[in-house]
Amino acid sequence: MNSMNGETLKERFAIITGGSRGLGKAIAGSLASAGATVGIVSRELSALNAAAEDIRRNGGQVIVFQTDVTDEEQVLRLERDVLAKFGRLDILVNNAGINLRKQLHDFSLTEWNYVLATNLTSAFLMCRSFVPHMRGRGYGRILNLTSIMSHVSIPGRTAYSASKAGLLGFTKALALELASDGITVVAISPGPFATEMNTAFIRDPEVSQTFVSRIPVGRWGAPADVGQLACYLCSPDAGFITGTDIIIDGGWTAQ
Numbered sequence: 001m002n003s004m005n006g007e008t009l010k011e012r013f014a015i016i017t018g019g020s021r022g023l024g025k026a027i028a029g030s031l032a033s034a035g036a037t038v039g040i041v042s043r044e045l046s047a048l049n050a051a052a053e054d055i056r057r058n059g060g061q062v063i064v065f066q067t068d069v070t071d072e073e074q075v076l077r078l079e080r081d082v083l084a085k086f087g088r089l090d091i092l093v094n095n096a097g098i099n100l101r102k103q104l105h106d107f108s109l110t111e112w113n114y115v116l117a118t119n120l121t122s123a124f125l126m127c128r129s130f131v132p133h134m135r136g137r138g139y140g141r142i143l144n145l146t147s148i149m150s151h152v153s154i155p156g157r158t159a160y161s162a163s164k165a166g167l168l169g170f171t172k173a174l175a176l177e178l179a180s181d182g183i184t185v186v187a188i189s190p191g192p193f194a195t196e197m198n199t200a201f202i203r204d205p206e207v208s209q210t211f212v213s214r215i216p217v218g219r220w221g222a223p224a225d226v227g228q229l230a231c232y233l234c235s236p237d238a239g240f241i242t243g244t245d246i247i248i249d250g251g252w253t254a255q
Helices: 022-033 045-057 072-086 109-134 158-181 196-203 205-213 223-233
Strands: 013-017 037-042 061-066 091-094 140-145 183-190 244-248
Touching: 013 022, 013 109, 022 037, 022 045, 022 061, 022 091, 022 140, 022 223, 037 045, 037 072, 045 061, 061 072, 072 109, 091 109, 109 140, 109 158, 140 158, 140 223, 158 183, 158 244, 183 223, 196 205, 223 244
Parallel strands: 013 037, 013 091, 037 061, 091 140, 140 183, 183 244
Antiparallel strands: none
């Protein structure tokens, strides 16, 4: 039976890190459109409020949580705040991410650690806090936003690729730990998407065309593409999908 409709995630509670813009905002909007109450998490309160207003304008229910998910104490506070608001958590989307593009020898240790903390350690902190509250109900969804850079790479992406490959391994191990609880853990690996992270490339016609020429479908990905995929993976229909990675890249890695 196909349960994908506007009520698919009714009475479900979801948290999306990095939810104020880009793919995180698109995922939050899609889950809200399917009936979930969503909490969006980011360090920037103004961006959170703007994103929340967009979601509410489309009829969604949303709460903002200003949090730095690389900070252990702030994540523990977030855990308390979310439980106070929602009472439980059904869906966790670890989307917070950053990319510093430079050659390996130009990285400082501080920069390297910052990328790993944002892209990988934050997922550990979030899962450690919220997984215990998701167990015992027979349903749960954890989505980790990895990247095609966890499979292939290009120069200048050492820290980013390392963090995303680590997140993919984390996804597989956690899926095995939680399978008996009915909690699925799935990675989504986006390719080149038209988000704020790629604004500099998109605005440079020559660079943008270079990227587009490598995408078989001939365009940058739209954030809504990932939002709809996330919505399906969080639905009851996706209960047999776990411990794996879904690449959404317009054919980039098929070459």
